[in-house]
Each structure stands twice: as structure tokens, then as C-alpha cells.
Amino acid sequence: MPARRSADIKMKNQIPLILLACGSFNPITNMHMRLFELARDHLHQTGRYRVIKGIISPVSDNYRKKGLASAKHRIAMAQLAVETSDWLRVDPWESEQETWTETVKVLRYHYNESLGPLDFRKGLMRNNSPVQRATADSLSSQHTVLPQLKLLCGADILKTFKTPNLWKEEHIKEIVEKFGLVCISRAGCDPMQYINELELLRRFEHNIHLVREWIQNEISATQIRLALCKGLSVKYLIPDSVISYIKHHNIYTEESGQKNEGGLLQPLKQHNMSVNTLKD
Amino acid sequence: MENPDNRTEIVLVACGSFNPITNMHLRLFELAKDYLQETGKYKVIKGIISPVSDAYRKKGLISASHRVTMAKLATQSSDWVEVDDWESCQNEWSETLKVLRYHHQKCMSSNPTKSPQRTAPLTKPGRKRKREGNSHVPIKKDQQNPGTKSVPQIKLLCGSDIVESFGVPNLWKSEDITEIVADYGLVCINRPGYNVQKFIYESDILWEHRNNIHLVDEWITNDISSTKIRRALRRHLSIRYLVPDAVQAYIEKHDLYSPGSEDKNAEEILAPLQKHASSKQ
Numbered sequence: 001m002p003a004r005r006s007a008d009i010k011m012k013n014q015i016p017l018i019l020l021a022c023g024s025f026n027p028i029t030n031m032h033m034r035l036f037e038l039a040r041d042h043l044h045q046t047g048r049y050r051v052i053k054g055i056i057s058p059v060s061d062n063y064r065k066k067g068l069a070s071a072k073h074r075i076a077m078a079q080l081a082v083e084t085s086d087w088l089r090v091d092p093w094e095s096e097q098e099t100w101t102e103t104v105k106v107l108r109y110h111y112n113e114s115l116g117p118l119d120f121r122k123g124l125m126r127n128n129s130p131v132q133r134a135t136a137d138s139l140s141s142q143h144t145v146l147p148q149l150k151l152l153c154g155a156d157i158l159k160t161f162k163t164p165n166l167w168k169e170e171h172i173k174e175i176v177e178k179f180g181l182v183c184i185s186r187a188g189c190d191p192m193q194y195i196n197e198l199e200l201l202r203r204f205e206h207n208i209h210l211v212r213e214w215i216q217n218e219i220s221a222t223q224i225r226l227a228l229c230k231g232l233s234v235k236y237l238i239p240d241s242v243i244s245y246i247k248h249h250n251i252y253t254e255e256s257g258q259k260n261e262g263g264l265l266q267p268l269k270q271h272n273m274s275v276n277t278l279k280d
Numbered sequence: 281m282e283n284p285d286n287r288t289e290i291v292l293v294a295c296g297s298f299n300p301i302t303n304m305h306l307r308l309f310e311l312a313k314d315y316l317q318e319t320g321k322y323k324v325i326k327g328i329i330s331p332v333s334d335a336y337r338k339k340g341l342i343s344a345s346h347r348v349t350m351a352k353l354a355t356q357s358s359d360w361v362e363v364d365d366w367e368s369c370q371n372e373w374s375e376t377l378k379v380l381r382y383h384h385q386k387c388m389s390s391n392p393t394k395s396p397q398r399t400a401p402l403t404k405p406g407r408k409r410k411r412e413g414n415s416h417v418p419i420k421k422d423q424q425n426p427g428t429k430s431v432p433q434i435k436l437l438c439g440s441d442i443v444e445s446f447g448v449p450n451l452w453k454s455e456d457i458t459e460i461v462a463d464y465g466l467v468c469i470n471r472p473g474y475n476v477q478k479f480i481y482e483s484d485i486l487w488e489h490r491n492n493i494h495l496v497d498e499w500i501t502n503d504i505s506s507t508k509i510r511r512a513l514r515r516h517l518s519i520r521y522l523v524p525d526a527v528q529a530y531i532e533k534h535d536l537y538s539p540g541s542e543d544k545n546a547e548e549i550l551a552p553l554q555k556h557a558s559s560k561q
Binding site: 030031033037038040041084214215216217218220227232233236237240 | 303314522
């Protein structure tokens with residue numbers, strides 16, 4: 001991690017923070033990874049947080065989105081993409097679940113996972129052995145504060161909270177109240193309007209971090225897939241290793257684009273409604 | 281090399297500061313190649329990045345050796361785009377037309393028996409220049425007739441900002457613009473905030489040679505300008521995934537682009553402006 005030459009920050013008082021991004025990652029692009037970098041810079045510059053990890057959680061195949069490549073491939077591609085990163089990782093838990101998992105459940109799962117090492121520390125403290133106590137002490141000096149887990153997303157997600165039957169209201173509340181959002185928006189867009197339109201979001205506005213991307217670089221995964229089908233270049237938009245993987249496994253073709261065609265997006269099916277599918 | 285399928289071979293040349301090179305610059309080449317090859321009429325065989333010399337005196341321009349090195353790191357993974365340092369090695373700033381002529385000459389030298397591929401006959405007398413360095417080739421105008429399609433065509437690859445800069449007083453010589461669009465051609469990648477079609481319409485010269493100006497749309501909104509990269513670096517913000525990893529690592533290792541580096545040449549006049557203003561006296 002490059003040394004940050006910003007003002008003095010007392011590490012101990014900073015809240016350790018984990019960023020979680022859910023999505024299709026079909027395929028992962030440079031823009032997805034930019035979101036993490038932008039979020040981390042923003043949170044660090046507040047002086048209150050220290051971002052310790054970024055987790056990419058590709059959705060399971062049961063999401064049934066049109067053109068969704070198999071989870072096995074999407075996970076592999078994301079792993080190739082983060083190989084050179086020292087703080088981003090891919091977690092396959094969500095993709096391994098038998099049914100589609102609501103975002104709030106993914107957040108709960110990863111939050112509990114992050115507490116794991118702390119439970120270990122608590123267990124150590126009960127034991128009087130000096131060696132184990134020393135270990136516990138060193139752990140506690142790293143994390144005097146419980147880590148927070150926040151959902152990283154584009155600001156357009158705020159807009160989708162209003163779509164009928166796409167989100168359960170109690171889930172939205174738990175997400176913004178218990179966890180928090182880091183929303184990246186592009187220059188020229190005003191995400192505040194989405195916050196103002198929903199009372200739940202207004203109430204927990206303090207827990208929604210809005211980050212502006214001034215360097216436009218909107219790489220739509222849909223466009224990437226189309227380009228690949230047409231044999232056009234996507235170099236410098238997604239990592240070279242991901243391009244090689246796609247070519248080697250022949251993942252995005254005209255036929256693959258038709259997968260799940262005519263079917264219903266899983267969260268909508270669960271609520272028995274038909275709505276236009278979300279644009280990627 | 282024989283060209284059995286009758287498609288015109290193209291070499292794309294991009295001039296610029298590349299201060300630093302970004303993923304957007306690299307995308308220009310990919311987009312241009314896809315566009316030209318999709319027409320079925322062209323085959324893009326090479327891309328050349330030609331960083332400007334330090335003598336350009338642009339504000340914030342760091343040394344050519346760094347800019348060339350970063351461009352080389354950036355193109356390591358490309359099998360067709362390369363960096364040429366001839367322009368950056370010149371003691372004086374070189375007009376873009378000179379750079380195109382140089383590369384045209386270089387193409388011809390590697391195909392001594394073939395005649396040049398040009399879009400129009402040349403009318404200017406030839407000029408000779410001293411040989412510069414081992415790998416550099418003397419510039420001279422050819423006197424051969426345009427003939428068989430065996431030497432590649434050189435085209436200037438650029439963004440809409442360059443085309444619209446044709447309108448900046450004293451930045452370009454009008455005869456240079458004419459020769460560039462008449463004898464070489466432009467491949468211009470559209471950039472947010474510019475309206476090149478309107479600009480072409482409003483210029484008699486560009487309008488006349490509009491068939492030699494290829495406009496390419498960027499299908500993602502890509503505005504990764506070097507200016508923004510330098511700004512991010514001054515503010516200690518991440519530039520990862522906007523420039524190739526090797527370039528980001530190089531910048532970090534050599535601590536390039538500080539507030540101090542942005543002030544370089546602050547009091548200077550841009551070389552073309554100085555040159556054209558003084559030539560009018």
C-alpha cells in the first residue's frame with residue numbers, strides 16, 4: 001500500500017472499515033476496481049476511517065440475469081483482476097449459495113466473518129497463559145474499535161430503492177442504519193435527490209457517504225460483453241489477464257448473451273411481480 | 281511484406297505530451313484500429329506513440345525521458361503499439377507535420393523497392409536533414425509517384441481536442457493543417473465536451489478533406505485526461521486502474537508530479553506560439 005502523505009492521523013482512533021461490493025461482475029472491469037480506490041481515498045481523507053479490506057462478492061447464478069456467465073467464471077475473472085491488489089479480494093460465499101441471497105444477508109455474513117478474529121481474541125483473554133495474552137494484546141492494539149462493514153455501490157443503487165418489490169423496506173433500513181453505504185456518483189449527477197426522495201434514506205443520511213468521481217470512466221459490463229461478441233477490443237478497460245481468460249474459455253458469445261432470456265430476475269420472482277430488468 | 285488482400289495498410293501516429301500516458305491514450309489506438317478494420321478497407325499494422333520534446337515548454341511537462349519510459353512501460357503488453365523517441369530527442373520542438381513526414385520516410389526506408397502510399401501527389405521540393413542517432417532516419421521528401429499499395433499510409437491519431445486546437449491562433453500553421461489532412465489523414469476519437477463535426481463543417485480546409493478525416497465514437501465515457509491524473513497525484517489520490525499498473529508504480533517510485541512539477545514552464549511561452557509569433561515579425 002503506498003505511503004499516504006496526508007496529515008497526522010492517530011491510527012488507534014480510526015475506525016477500521018471493510019468495503020463490500022455486490023453485483024454481477026459480468027465481467028469485472030477497471031471501473032469496478034476504481035470504485036474501491038475512490039471509496040478508500042474518500043474515507044481516508046475524512047480522517048475517521050482506515051480501510052482494511054475490500055471484498056468483491058459476485059452474485060450467484062440464481063439471480064437469473066440475462067447473459068449472466070457462470071459464477072465459476074465470474075469468480076475466476078475477479079480473482080485475476082485483484083491479483084495485483086494488496087487489499088482487494090474476491091469472496092465466493094454468495095455465489096455458492098443455492099438460492100439468490102438478498103444483499104442484507106451478504107452484509108450480515110461478512111460482518112460476522114469480520115468479527116471472527118475478535119471472538120478469537122476474546123477467547124484468548126479468558127486464558128491466563130502469558131504467551132496467549134501477548135497475542136491477544138497485540139490483536140487488541142490493532143483493533144481497539146470494532147470494524148465497520150459498508151456497502152460500496154454506484155449512486156444509482158439509491159434510485160433502485162424506490163423500485164417496487166426490488167428491496168424489502170426492513171432490509172433497506174438495516175443496510176443504511178446498521179451498515180452504511182458508500183455511493184460513487186459521476187460528475188454531473190446529484191445523488192442527493194435520491195436521498196431526499198426516500199424518508200428512510202433521509203433519516204440515515206449521515207451513514208451514506210457520497211463520493212464523486214471526477215474522472216469519467218464509465219465502463220459498462222454490458223458494453224464490454226457486446227464488444228467481445230463483436231470481436232472489438234476491450235484492452236485497457238478490463239485487465240489483460242481477464243481478457244485472456246475470456247478468450248481462452250470463450251465466455252461471452254451471442255449465445256451466452258441469450259442465457260436466462262425471457263426469465264424473471266430472481267428478486268422480482270420472489271415477489272411475484274414483473275418489472276423491467278435493471279440495466280447494467 | 282506482401283499485402284494479398286488489397287486492404288490499405290495503415291500506421292497510426294499519435295503525438296502529444298503523454299504527461300503521463302493514460303488508459304485513455306491507449307484506448308485511442310484500440311478504437312481507431314477496430315474502426316478502420318471494420319470498414320473492410322484498411323489494415324492497421326502499427327501504432328506509434330511519439331511523445332513531444334521538452335522544448336515544447338508546456339506547463340507541467342516533466343522530462344521526456346520519464347514520459348518516454350512510462351509510455352514504453354504502458355505498451356509492453358501490446359503487440360502492435362510502440363513508442364518512438366525521435367521527436368522527444370530533437371533539440372527544438374517539431375511540428376506535427378514534421379513528425380508525420382519522418383515516420384512516412386521511415387516506413388519507406390524499410391521498403392526501399394516499393395513506392396509510397398499517399399493520398400495525393402507531393403508538390404513541395406525535398407529537404408535534407410542531418411542523421412540523428414543510430415535508429416533515426418534522415419528526413420527527405422520523396423519524389424516518387426503514388427503508385428501501388430505497398431507502403432503503409434501514415435495517419436494522425438488524435439482526440440477531438442487536437443482537431444479543435446486547429447482553431448487556436450498561432451498554434452498550427454494553416455499550410456501544415458492542409459498537408460496533414462490532404463496527404464496523410466486524421467483518425468479522431470470523439471471526446472466528451474467537443475463537437476468535431478461542427479468544427480469540421482465550419483472550416484473550409486477540413487470540410488474539403490472530410491473524407492480523409494475519420495471520426496470514431498468512444499462507446500464508453502472515457503475522460504481520463506493526464507491533467508486529471510496529475511491533479512489526483514498532487515492530492516495523494518489513487519490513480520490505479522486509470523493508467524497501466526507499471527506506469528502507476530513508476531510514478532510512485534520516482535515521485536513524479538508534485539505541486540512543484542506542475543509549475544514547470546509556468547513563465548514560458550508554448551514553443552509553437554513563440555515560433556509562429558516571431559516568424560510573423
